[in-house]
Amino acid sequence: MQYQSLFLKYKEYDMKTLTCDVCHSIIYVPVTGRNYFHLAHRDICESCHDKLEFQMKPIVRTKSPFNYNWYAKLVRDSVEKAIQKGKVEVK
Numbered sequence: 001m002q003y004q005s006l007f008l009k010y011k012e013y014d015m016k017t018l019t020c021d022v023c024h025s026i027i028y029v030p031v032t033g034r035n036y037f038h039l040a041h042r043d044i045c046e047s048c049h050d051k052l053e054f055q056m057k058p059i060v061r062t063k064s065p066f067n068y069n070w071y072a073k074l075v076r077d078s079v080e081k082a083i084q085k086g087k088v089e090v091k
């Protein structure tokens with residue numbers, strides 16, 4: 001079996017790419033803040049990040065005055081919920 005070579009190939013591959021924790025798509029050549037986002041200690045692809053922003057925007061708008069701890073919790077909760085569902089649900 002070429003298990004060994006496959007494994008080495010995978011490791012090499014793994015170093016240059018990241019997997020989105022939500023949709024599990026592979027992020028090739030991740031660039032932070034462009035096609036890759038680190039949110040709530042999770043790796044998020046651009047597509048999921050866009051949907052998360054879209055999902056959170058109306059909630060954030062209703063919060064006045066803005067509170068950072070509240071926002072951090074909202075991000076954390078939204079990311080965890082998306083990971084559980086395997087996608088970001090946008091109504």
Ligand SMILES: [Zn+2]
Nearest residue numbers: 020023045048
């Ligand atoms: Zn994703």
